Amino acid sequence: MEISLRNIEKSFSGVAVLSNLNLLIKNGEILVLSGENGSGKTTLLRIISFLTLPNNGKIYYKIENNVFEYKSPYKPIREVILKISYLHQKNIILKGNVEYNIKIGKILRGEDNFEDTFYNLIERFGICDILKKDIYEISEGQRRIVCLLRCISVKYDMLILDEPFTNLDSNYIEILKSFLNEEKNKKKSIIMATPGLKILADLHVDKILQLGKDGKIN
Amino acid sequence: MGKEVLTLIILTTTSLYDTGFLDRICNEFEKEYRCKTKIIAVGSGMAFKLGKNGEGDLLFVHDVKGEEKFIKEGYGEKRYVVLKNEFVLCGPKEDKMSLCNNIFEAFKNIYTKNLTFISRDDLSGTDVKEKEIWEKINLNPNGKKWYIQTGNGMIESLRIAEEKNGYILSDISTFLSHKKEFKNIGLILKDTKNLENYYSIIPISDKKFPYVNSVLSQKFIEFMKSEKVKDIVENFKFEGKKIFEIVE
């Protein structure tokens, strides 16, 4: 899937966070949004993934040969939603155990098959032994992995991650990076926001967008 | 040296107070004796209870048995009967009860014909009188489907009678003062001989409660015999009818 953003503008309470933003995202790319806190990274990610409406501008999604235009967040285009998986900056957890929190993603998507691929993924990230633990009994870092697994266990063409590395120790960071590199090789696109660039070593990044006061500097 | 204004605390029943009559009397009393009055209007049962706790200076109620018991138990010394009015039977406007000669016949009729009857059941003066009548004719309406016991005041019970098209014993003053509210019920039977309602004043014993204002209580009783009060009673009318009468 390709996404094209044209002339995106977004302001909150009269303060412009994004203006005159143009962006093209292609298959199999890792795109990193970098910038200070408050520079608009999350806003941009949310706009791309259909969670927030821009004040001005157009967004086009191209899936195979169909082009969809983003018109209203109240009428999300289901085809597009099914192609995107989004990880929030904050850990959103539900009451229950770890396994349930991971599975809920697929359950809501309607993907009822929890086969080997699903459990292999969990094993890869080393969560197997805490699967049955209550979500409130694990650390914040472990919860981050749980939310991440929820996000990546569903089918997607594009992975949108808002500061995925927060609270993760170096071990998990390596596992995540190698996973993302593999996904890129499978022609999946990955857009992520990070506050700093040091963490990106060993990641096959294609583009880095530095968000300043408004637009971007490449 | 400031002049302390004395306050007379009157424990009375709602039926005496609701018509506004007591307010008028007290206003004049305050002017004449340069004091203040405080009226506590509750159900008769509660008024007696408050009196037994020494919560007021005098009782102004209308329940003969209760009053006699009060005095017997030493909470008051003497009762002064000062006012008189009457109870009336109210009920559905289209009725035949007015053909009865007296209240006893009417009650018997209601009992045998299973007509809806509203009772207050709150130990008020009206309630006590109603229960007396049932006793006198040897009939017990308790538990009958048509015998509705509200646990409410006079005017609320009248409204229930209005709503349910039932009969009810009421003091004439409350009924007349709210008459325009009622479309369904009206005054059915007057039986002045059997339905007399006497209001008495009992000063609370200062032997039991030394802090009560017995001097002011006595003044109030004297005041009830004065010309001013006679005047007020003469002019206190609803629909041209005098409600209260002075008792000599």
Add this chain to the structure above:
Amino acid sequence: MKEIFIISIEVVLISSLISFIISFFISFLILEKRLKFLFVFFQSFLFIPSVFLGLLFYTLFKRSGLFGFLNLLYTSKLIIIGETFLIIPLMVLFIVNGIKEKFYEIKEINRVFGGSWWENLVLIIKECKQSLVSSFIVGCGRVIGETGLAMIVGGNIEGQTRLFSTSIVLFTMRGEIEKGIHTGIFLFVISLILNFLYFYFAKNGNFFKEY
């Protein structure tokens, strides 16, 4: 007699239940469409004097009133209707405040993963069970002790509209203070038991778990 018990329980449970369903729907609307003005609107009725509402109902439902033909005045049904209206502002306040945060979190998750509106609703109820149950209990507590509306609209008729709360009023009128106090204590004990029951079941959700 224990008719008072049955009628009181009926009134409290039915009015709280219906009010809860209505309030939940209203709260959902407020949160979903972000209708702040609606929230403020309901909050403004929070402290409406119950006697005023009672008076309003009396005027509307008496025989010469707008809904007089329904013959509902002085029945327990009308008390239930009145109490339902009375506690809606309270319940809306508690529900909205109780589920606000989780509501938007779940909405986000649901949006990202594309669940249906039904799945959304079920998740919200599951996540916010504690807040919802406590809102219900708050409503019950308000109704069980309420007298103003119950007296005016019900008439305190023995065997029909006499509740625990209104029977205390009667005991006071009659001067039977001890009976009144006994009834009051009994009421209070019931509400304590309700609260303990709630916390016992809520323990499975752990009150302090998130910290």
